[in-house]
Amino acid sequence: MTKEHVRPDAIDRAAGLAPSDPTFVLRDKRPQFVTGAAQCETSVLTPQDDLGLSPNLRAAVARRVALQSGNEALIAQYPMPSDDALHALASGQDPSDPQQRAIANHADMIALAPREANDAHLQTLKEAGLTIPQIIALSELLAFVCFQMQIAHGISLLR
């Protein structure tokens, strides 16, 4: 599964890098990191087997996490899903659907206070009906968006 790396990519945009920027050129020195991030992105947002978590749901969760960064360029890469049922989840509000609410609470905790994560949080997701593969997939999705935010911030400091 090789994915050609198209730049500027999500991290360039979130870090505010233009192709003329010396730091933009610097990222070409580590093409593995660019393609690796692109493959991680595909694997959490639009995997071949979505394990029952639809790409729309995944995009909504990613947008919710990105909102916590306050990084407008990153948020802009996760547009509002067209499905009204995902509006609250994607916009940082409290969803009325119980499973979405459990996912939303978990996403907020991982984004803001990951050190608080414990066994009980995973039990809550199970009780909301998520399977173990879905909980792992959700965890990787949350980890990826947090990674994007941190890397983009780190790169922006090099400019």
Place this chain on the structure above:
Amino acid sequence: MTNANGALPNIRLKPLKWTPHLPPLEMEDATPAQLKAMQVTPSAKKVSPYVRTLAHDPESYEARTRLFNDIMYVEGGLQNVDRELGALSASFVNGCMYCANVHARRQASLAGPTA
């Protein structure tokens, strides 16, 4: 505290045992896609409970592990010992004592005794 030579005394950092809160995949239940994904492991180590837990989602497991291995081991740039220091800092930011323990031990082992 330093000894007479001005060197730091050796500090032994005991490993922490990480036990997943979710049941790891059993090898006999693994699908062909999961078995293939688990051929890639972090730091080319054995198929650990950590690997088997993440392999419930083989696509994200393989992608994240390849990226991790590139970040930690790709040729050129920072020495491995300093990459481990970076990983240790990330563990503090994320608040994970298990990750911090692993990376602190690797950093110490690569750095060797301070002269």
